[in-house]
Structures are given as structure tokens and as C-alpha cells.
Amino acid sequence: MSDIELMDLFPQFASVTPESAPRRDAVAAARQDRGRLREIAALRLTEPDVGRTLEDICREASKSLGLPMSFVSIVLDEAQHFAAQHGVGGWLGEAGGTPVEWSFCQYSVAAKQGFVVEDAARHMLVQDSPLVTQDGVRCYAGMPLVTTRGFAVGTLCVAGPDTHVFTESDLQTLRRYAGEAVRRIETRRVEITP
Template sequence: MRYDPPRPAGRLLLTPQDKDAPARVRRLRRLGLGERSEPAFDAFADRLAHVAAAPYSMVNFIDEQQQFFAGLHTPDGFARGGPAASAGGSELDLGRYMARDHGFCPHVVVRRKALVLEDVCDYPRFAGNPVVDEFGVRSYLGAPLLDSSGIALGTICVVDIEPRPWGRAGLETIKAMAAELTGQLERREEVHGI
């Protein structure tokens, strides 16, 4: 007979407390970010996916309740913002919104550091995340968008449904691209006088 002890809240992962969320939301609203997608963010996500050779990439802004993919790249044959058949034949909804307790980007924002998960199943803390079972996520690489005010506005990330050896090169790439996008956001603020 086998005994499996109960897991708290149905999984090991707990979304980290985000004390900076109210300040981040005020900053995002001031910049006009986090409520609508923009072609420039989709183009950035497309380029990020190409550079990382990843099937999925996102520009993600996070508030107190949810995540918003202002930029989204999905594999050919998948619709941005709508359901499409996954490799396994089931429906996969790749909408622009995701609950704050789904995925790994909320951890990146709170940690204010990049996160490399070559195989999420190797980390009990992350293997229990709903995106692993619901979407088949197996590999994640993300970095925070840290602006000059010191606030982590969100993240950029790449995701794969297979384990991926991102390595140091992947880490350096995601960090450099996060810095590039943060610079674009700050120039946007200067140009528009926000």
C-alpha cells in the first residue's frame, strides 16, 4: 500500500507575495501599459522567440490579480489570443490574460532576477504550477523589466513544451533583451512626456 501525503492547496507552488504590486500598477497605468496589446510588443516577442529558438515568448505586465501578455509569440498554426489545437490534439487557449498564480513570471518580478528552468519538473516548487499540467510547459527562461525608478514592470520570457538547456548564453540573451525593452519603454516615456 502506498501513502501519498496531501499537498497544500493542491500543489507545492505558492505564488510569492508581491508588496510592490500597487506601485507597479500605478507606474504601468502612467505609462499606458498592461491593458492592451501593441504591435511593437508582438514584434519584440517574435524577435525574442527567433533569437532564443523558442516556440513561445511573451512580453508580460503583471498587476495584483493577473498577468497581461502585451506581446505574444506562438508557433505557426496557433492563433494569438484564441484557442488552437496543441501537439497532443487538445485545445490550448493562448489568450492575452493569465491568472497571477499561473506561470513563473510573478516569481521573476518579485525576485527581480532572471529565472532559468531547463526542466520545470526538476524543481518541486515549480513543477506544481498549473501551466505545467494545463499547457504542458516544461522549460522557462525569463527576466524582469526593471526600470530606472527601481520597479519591476513585468517580464519577458520564452517557454518550451520540451526541456531546454538554456545555459549561460540563454541567460545572457534574456537579460540583454530585457534591458533593451526597458530602454525602449523609458524612451517612450521621454518622447511622450509621461
């Protein structure tokens, strides 16, 4: 995908400069939005059983996009929780999440739009994240999980250890899987509503 096509898809992030980068306070405000956090709590998205309903989506997204890792990341105010994951090893897989400051997903949640990083070592928003500097994440694409109530509760994302060019077809596929994840999450709302 060319830089011009990428800028058309994700103008707020595709060619980020210091002047155009989202303000940290705006991203933090989106993470800390009380309505969004209440939505996460109402759906009980940090409970262990959520993963069972979403793991196959992670597996299929990873396989379809040819990348080793996929997550359903629930972005909280201070951490990101991996509600489901595929291909994640080591400490990251065991921990089941990271501090939110390390998160790529927070940008997708804040904008309620996809966030694509083809070379994390050169992307100003994430290049200093320990996920890049210590764990070797080099590419990422995430689509927000926006509920019918309008809250971005997290993302469905894929990542890998090498730079990667994401095609429009890749992004459409990821959007489709994100839509399925939201459908399952919304079904869960029906199941847990008293």
C-alpha cells in the same frame, strides 16, 4: 549549464528546496506593491498598442533561443497580462494572460532577477501550475523588466514544451532583449507624459 553554474547565476531559485523557496507572502507583497502598480499604470502597459512596439522583440527572442514561445508579461497584482507575444496559440494566446497564481514570471518580478526553469514538471515553484499540468509548458527563462525608477513591471520570457538547458549565452541574449524592451517602454513614458 551545470547545476553549480545555475546556482551561481540564480542562487535564490536554482536549487529550490521547501526551506529555500521564496515565501508566497513575500512574492505576493512584491506583486501588490503600490509603487510598482502605479508605474505600470503610468506607462499604460496593459493598453493594446503596447504590443505593436514589443512584438518584434518577442519574435527575435524566440528565434534566437530556439524556443517556440515568447512573451512580454506585465505582472499585475491578480493577473499577468501578455503585452506582446509570439508563438502562443490556443486559449492562452486568445486570453492574452493568466491568473497570477499560474505565473512563472511573478518570481522574476519579485526577485528583480532572472528566473530559469529547465524542467517545469520537477520544479517545486511551478510544477503544479496549470500551464505545466494542462498546457504542457516544460521550460522557461525570464528576465525582469526593471524601469529606470527601479520597478520590475514584468518580464521578457521564452518557454517551450520540452525540457531545455539554458546556456549563459542564452541568458545574456535574453537580458539584451529585455534591456531593449525596457528602453522601448521608457520611450513610451516620454511619449505619454503630459
